[in-house]
Amino acid sequence: MSSVWGERIKLTIFGESRGEAIGIVIDGLPAGETVDIGQCQAELARRAPGHDELSSARKELDIARIISGLHNGMTTGAPLCAIIENIDADSEAQQPAIARPNHADYTAFIKYKGYADMRGGGHFSGRLTAPLVFAGSVARQILARRGVEISAAAIRIGNAESEQDTKNEILAAKANGDSVGGIVEVIAAGVPAGLGAPFFSSMESVLAGLFFSIPAVKGVEFGGGFALTQMCGSQANDQMCVEGGNIRFLSNNSGGIQGGITNGAPITARVAFKPTPSIAIEQMSVDLSTMQNATISTSGRNDPCVVLRAVPVVEACMAIGILDKWEH
Amino acid sequence: MSSVWGERIKLTIFGESRGEAIGIVIDGLPAGETVDIGQCQAELARRAPGHDELSSARKELDIARIISGLHNGMTTGAPLCAIIENIDADSEAQQPAIARPNHADYTAFIKYKGYADMRGGGHFSGRLTAPLVFAGSVARQILARRGVEISAAAIRIGNAESEQDTKNEILAAKANGDSVGGIVEVIAAGVPAGLGAPFFSSMESVLAGLFFSIPAVKGVEFGGGFALTQMCGSQANDQMCVEGGNIRFLSNNSGGIQGGITNGAPITARVAFKPTPSIAIEQMSVDLSTMQNATISTSGRNDPCVVLRAVPVVEACMAIGILDKWEH
């Protein structure tokens, strides 16, 4: 069960990078919700490469074709399926013989006994985040009508935190045939108190499960996160007061979640992306077809940094997670 | 669905801190596996409070009574249920009226409309991690026979990293009526390559979902984790070679997981615990029965630091997650 997710909202993701198409089925959406396809496409465009010198030169025209679940612009209550054709597929693409370090080439080879279609990264490709962004856009539109606003930003790229430094960091990596990672911070405001549950369906568990589904993510924290471990309880605790009949928290070190349940404060999380594993610099690896040592340099159309493109993916995961736990 | 977890191994956790008992049902265990109850009890003892001056003075005698699923010391294939009676229950305990900051008091009040039994933290209590430790011990014994060894340690408490500093840090917090958090690192060695899946069942998603089920956890990272965001790809990538016919990784920044699937290197993770929210220092809060501002000081039998006691809980989650994804 790798590609199905959720409790109320069920996501089923499918597709391979160089196959016919990729897509997603979203089950459990409430009926009668307007879906603005233009907004979905705008979100997909934010994720797509080829914008500028900072991302891959590949041009992916990610046009979502909605196959079911939408009628007269509104959800029908039946599963909503959208597919995105792989227009820019490279028919010459070959199965990679030499495992690219930190890719799924080796692990997929073991798990699927050599039968996985790993051209372009196959089902493991970051390209599969496009359907997630589509689903996230649908979820965000539904949540926006209920007062929830989600926004994310790259707060650090490599060692750079300002916008100009960020650009330089990426361009320097690109010039070196190297890559950089970074951190995306995401905030969901307007989330009501009472969503989630203790233990296995804690909002942290649900959201972390989604964030760690994004290729290249290696760390997730909520609210104060790892920094909380260096605070005293008296600093870390979010004190409360009543204001106009409502509870207000004097700080938000909990990131809007206590006991696994939302407390009405904004949900805040930070998601750590490792550097893109595909780099031009030559590295040691293994030819899986012969089990001989080899070297590999993955030049070509790869991104020196996927963090900027990952911002809408992180937003999508936040939206999907919240909608899944929405009460009523 | 808050208290049921898993794909092959299904866990169902139940109980409230001051109720009759707490416990767990483990479904999907292979039949014919020896369970050493002594070992289970030893793990429970590691988690229990009352050992020394560093933890709560409460004496919890966590004796697991196995009700089903074990016959002649071996698993039968039927669900294994264990319960732990709440011997040390305080019958005088009252529902807390004033929400303790950073506890689940407020969120549970909202979600369960005032009906949750929150005495001693209720179902949200850290006490509920005892059944998790029991299940983890069963899982560890099964995995150990398959060559997997799991061990964890507190690598930082507050700002202290050495053992003596750690002790001082905790005692200082205790003296101040305050509390501290920390980081637990866990390593699973001997895990075969090929476990897990891309996307929603990635080993990171599965394990993070479990780690974030532990009360007080606010951050999780694998391998290099957040530090990877400041490395170049050429540093972060785990290069590979063939050694004696087997793949060997020259580093383990991936924490044993690539593309969501284990690569045969040890799985490594770090789990961040916030400081214990119960402190003697007075804090601002709200009386939920009157919705008036109030102050609260949670003196008494609370731990100034739960991180040391959480070590076997983190190990348990690692064991359960791996066993759930075990192939054959």
Place this chain on the structure above:
Amino acid sequence: MSSVWGERIKLTIFGESRGEAIGIVIDGLPAGETVDIGQCQAELARRAPGHDELSSARKELDIARIISGLHNGMTTGAPLCAIIENIDADSEAQQPAIARPNHADYTAFIKYKGYADMRGGGHFSGRLTAPLVFAGSVARQILARRGVEISAAAIRIGNAESEQDTKNEILAAKANGDSVGGIVEVIAAGVPAGLGAPFFSSMESVLAGLFFSIPAVKGVEFGGGFALTQMCGSQANDQMCVEGGNIRFLSNNSGGIQGGITNGAPITARVAFKPTPSIAIEQMSVDLSTMQNATISTSGRNDPCVVLRAVPVVEACMAIGILDKWEH
């Protein structure tokens, strides 16, 4: 995943017939629902053997001890666990070497490689329906407050349809050392329209999945059921009209379910029970320890007919299935 069920309401059943105890965890109950334990016990008593000459002479005192999830007589929202100790357990009981025909002895032996605790039928025993009845009673109490009334009856025992014939049929079977089966009909009135879904979560799929969980059930039908196959569409169709602003159906061949979704008419189902497999008449079988032919006669404390005792079990399944699909 054999012992966990449900979408909103999660059931986890555990225990073996001659083990320490049997029980169930019910997760997902709304908070603040009163549970009348006396009513639960009354339902358990209806299922228990030893009432009269028509059932087994075994005395099972099925006292449900509630361990969690209930406080001040009301659900807390946390998982509700109840256990029933196996008081009447026969400590002399041996693993059966000769497989009893139509029991699970052989299939359990294969699946669990000889490690299943099959004393008294083990986890496969009809005794495990007691926890189901308990959970069903809780569900029925909650549904009753929402206007749903569930009742079942044995409409045929062997070839007998009247009460006196039924008694004679059972006593004759008992005298012959033989057994009989029968049909239980169940009706749920007051179910609102709109519960369930097309395809895999159709109300028929959900309820049939539960009914076929009851040991000895080999057939399930809804509304007209098998008899519908001999009607014309013009007879079978439930015509509709408006009456006092509400939809009324002129017949109920659909058994209250159309397109997998309730239509507001009573849900009706019939459940077929095979004859009790344990009989005194000698039969051919196999000694699984030696794989030699053998004969077996299961005399003793067995019921010549379980259908009457199964009535509350069928009601329980109906209640659980409806509550699982309840909207709000």
Place this chain on the structure above:
Amino acid sequence: MSSVWGERIKLTIFGESRGEAIGIVIDGLPAGETVDIGQCQAELARRAPGHDELSSARKELDIARIISGLHNGMTTGAPLCAIIENIDADSEAQQPAIARPNHADYTAFIKYKGYADMRGGGHFSGRLTAPLVFAGSVARQILARRGVEISAAAIRIGNAESEQDTKNEILAAKANGDSVGGIVEVIAAGVPAGLGAPFFSSMESVLAGLFFSIPAVKGVEFGGGFALTQMCGSQANDQMCVEGGNIRFLSNNSGGIQGGITNGAPITARVAFKPTPSIAIEQMSVDLSTMQNATISTSGRNDPCVVLRAVPVVEACMAIGILDKWEH
């Protein structure tokens, strides 16, 4: 959760009768399995209407386009998605205002608050069984290589049991503007002992859940089924002997399943289909847009009997259920 099914094999079905396309995602297939698309198309052709005078005049060219999960004719281990375009869609089709009796028109109207796309039956249409047949064909090919053979037949149409009577029954119903139902019997031979589990994952529960997902199914029985209720235990029990070192059953009243687990004998089941609800004979109903009484006659392209076309659908459900519970 209406459209997602399964434990090891996850099915996600989508599409509406007059929407763009229908389809299915199959997750959890083993990698390296050859899929013969010709065979899939042959199964789809068996289900398609327009063959002869016995079925609807609609011509549906059900061509499955495989979008993912297949490479070089073999499964890759990634989710396999197939879509079937709705070529014969009737763009003039209108939402039905008057609820067709025994259709989902009314129940969908209630559940989806009037937003369901019910043109041609929408997501509730029998047309959605085409993707099921596709998935079943993939499953059957995999199972065939493991020795499992599945075949079904209509054993009764209305009151007719011979082939000529069947034809006359259908033609008579057609001439009358009426319809008939019937019973499909399905047998799976070569299934190994040990698949399934007691209680909620019993093979009967799993298979019944699938069979009742097929629109128009109102009854399911295994082995002797309802007829077992009129046998004595001594007749109903399947006695056993050893033959050539293997267990042989002298009868198969259990339908190959005991205690929810396969016993190695063929799995046998019978599935009852109600008569097609769409008939030309005028019937009483309600105009849902005005809540006024109305009459309706559903003339046109409907089948007087869907049972013959349902035969491959029943086979598909059997194959999917067995593959989901396959061990290794």
